[in-house]
Amino acid sequence: MSHPTDLLAAYAMRELPPDTVAALERHLADCPDCRRDLTAWRHLATGVQIATATTPPPPAVFAVIRRRVNIAPRIPVYAGQVAGHPLRRMAALLPWQWWLVRWPVWVTAGVVLILGTVIAALSPFSAEVMAMLVPLITAATVAASCGADTDPAGELTRATLTSPRTVLLARLTTVLSTMTVASLAASLALTLPDGARDGFALVGAWLGPLVPLCALSFALSVLWRTSVGVGAALTLWSLRPLSGTDLVGDWITVPVERIWTPDTAVILIAVALVAASCYLAPLRPLRRSRSV
Template sequence: MSTHLTDDQLVAAVARPATGHLADCADCRARLVGWQNMAGAARAVSHELTGEFTTPTFDSLLGPALPQPAPAPPVEVVSPGLRTSWRLVAMLTLAQLRLLPRSLAPLTLLGFAGSVLLAVLTARTGLSTVFFGLAVTLVIQLGTLTACSARSDPRVELMATMPVTPAVVFANRIFVVLALDTLLALAASASASALGAPAGVPDLIAGWLGQAMFASAVGVVCAVWRSTATGAVAGFVVWLLGLLGTVSGSGFAHRLGSIIAPLWSTAPTTLLVALLLLLAAVPGMGRPRYGVPSA
C-alpha cells in the first residue's frame, strides 16, 4: 500500500501532475482537484467582495497618522513703487553698458570724428551733407549690430532666469545704444556745421536721422531673426542702395537705389517704419538661441 502525499508534497507536485506519485494515485489527484476548486472559489468570492486588489499609496495609508503642518500664512506681494522701478531700470542700463564690447566706444567716437572731417573736407563739392549722413548712418549701424552680437545676446544671459525677460533686456540695450549714438551724432552735426560744413545743423540732422534709424532697424530685425552676420549684410545692402540712389544721378545704379528712395529720408513715414521694425525684433529675443559661440 503506497503512502499518500502530504500537503506540502502535494503543493510541490502541482507543476508535474502527470508524473511521479500523482500519475498513479487517484486519491491524491482528487485531493489536488479539490484544492484547486477551493482556491478558484476563494478568488471569485474575494474579487466580488473587494474588487481588484491594489496597493494603497503611502499618503492614503499613513497620511492620516502623520502630524499635519500648520497652513502657511498668505504672503502679500507688494508691487514695486516708482522709485524701485526706476532703480531697476538704472541697474539694468548700467549692466548693458558693461556688457557692450570695450572697443565700441572708441570706434564710435572715431567714426563720428571721421564723419565730421568728411563733411568739412567735402564742403565745396555740394555733397557734404550726403557724405556726412552716409557716414553717420554707418556708425549708428555699427552700434546697433553690436547690441545684437552673440557675446551680449540676452537669450544666453542669466537674465533669462530672472523676472526681467530677455526681450526687456534687449529693448533696454537697443534703446541705450541708439540714445547714445543719437546724442553723439547730434554733437557731430553741430561740430561739422561749426567747422565749415555748408549746411546748417537742421539740414545735417535731416541728412542722417531717418536713414540711420531705418537701416539700423533692418539690420537688427535680420540679426535677431538669423544671426549678427545676416543683420550686417542686410544693413549694408540697405546702406548701399541708399548710397546709389543719392550719389548716382542716372543709369542702372540710380534705378537700383530708387528701390528704397521713399524710405531714405528723414520723414515721419521712415521713422515710423523703423520703430515698427524695432518693435517687431524685440519679441524675437524671447526665443532661446542654442549653439551661440561665446566671444
C-alpha cells in the first residue's frame, strides 16, 4: 500500500467504511509519515471545532421567525395525563382523604362508637340507643373532617389540578363510608351473639336519621364553620328526646321526627343540600387553617 494520503481526511471525519478503516489502520501502524499526516488532520479538526464553537442562537431569533411566518406565540398548556380513567382517579383520591382527616377525629369517633355499642348491648332498647348515637357521631365526624376551617391541606388542595369540589366529595365519601362500615360492624356485633335482635331494624334505626343529619352538618361546616355544623347536629340530637313531650311544641317535634324517620322527600332534600354545598364551597373565601 502506497501512502493513502487521500483517505486520511475521510478517516479523520469518520467517513470510511469498516473494511477500508481496517486496512488503513494496519498501514498506519507501520507508517510514521501517515500517522503524522493523520495527526495534522486531527489537529485541524480540533482547531476548527474550537474556533467555530458557538452558543445556540438567542431565543429572540425564533420569536422573530414565528412572527414572520404568522405563527401565534404558543401559550404553554399542561399536556400531561392528570389522572387517567375516572375510576382509577377515584381509587387514588379516596384513600388519601383518610390521611387528611386529623387523627383525633378518628380516635374520638371510634371510642364513642365502641362505648355506645356497649351501652346498646346492655340496654333493652338497643335500636333506640344506636339511632341516637350513630347519626350524631357520624354527623360530628363529617363536620370535623370536611369543615373549611379544619382542613390541614385546604390551601394545598386548592393549588392542585383536582377540583376542590371533587376533593370535598371524596372526603365526604371516605368519612361516610368509614363510619357506615364501622356502624354496620357494631350492629352486627349486637345482632350475632344471641340472634334476639332484628339486624335490619337495628341498621334501619340509625341509617335513616344519619342521612339528613350528616347533610345538615356537612352544609353548615363547609359553608360556615365546623363548630356550627357540630352544634346543629348536637342541637337536633338533644331535641330528639324532648320531641313529643310538653316541653317543646309541635313546630319542633314535627321537623325533628321527620329527620329521625325520613321519607323520600327528606332524603332528596339532604342530597340536594350536599350537592349545593359542594358547588358553593370553592366560591367562599378560604379560611386560614391553623396548621398551614
